[in-house]
Amino acid sequence: MNTSIKLLIADDHILIREGLRKILSIEPHISVVGEVTNGQQAVDYCLKNPVDIVLMDINMPIMNGIEACRQIKKLNPNIGIIALTIHDQDEYLFELIKYGISGYVLKDIHPDQLIKTILGVAQGESFIPPSLTARVLAEFTRLSSGDYSEKKHLNLTEREIEVLKQVAKGQSNKAIANALYISEKTVKNHLTNIFQKIGVADRTQAALYAIKEKLVDL
Known part of the structure; x- marks a missing residue:
């Protein structure tokens, strides 16, 4: 991988954003190009700036991550979206798959696995937790x-x-x-x-x- 992956963090909790930025800073192939606090800001950012992957929280104010995913994929289907959430619930995942999500990970994911997921999505792979696959x-x-x-x-x-x-x-x-x-x-x-x-x-x-x-x- 010769170029850096341009990644946008969308989460309304500043501690989560800071933690993610710190974790991802150790991977030379990932560049956090921006942070937003709601789904509408995520859509607007992707409209105006080059983004490869959005690390998207689901529950955010103004516009949630599901609707933001729908709008971003409609805007640019090539942008990979990884939902990062505390919710291990079917309805969220079903909606996100329908709108073209590339990955769905829980917030207790190990940092190494998160980085691996991001790198994989950048290569065109998809990730769904094994615990959710059967459902x-x-x-x-x-x-x-x-x-x-x-x-x-x-x-x-x-x-x-x-x-x-x-x-x-x-x-x-x-x-x-x-x-x-x-x-x-x-x-x-x-x-x-x-x-x-x-x-x-x-x-x-x-x-x-x-x-x-x-x-x-x-």
């Missing part, structure tokens, strides 16, 4: 039972299935390209086709689809 899959299956049919699965080419399996394993585009001996541009093209065919918006939803369809094991 998310159950809800995802319930909500999408009418949309995710065998026919859609059969529409995928053999190469697209290979790429989808790698996505479900949390592999970045670069890692997938290396594993399948193709270019990163080809991986991106395959992902565009896969998302369209199975009716999802992002890697996290594609990974959940692959697990539901038993293309990979949990």
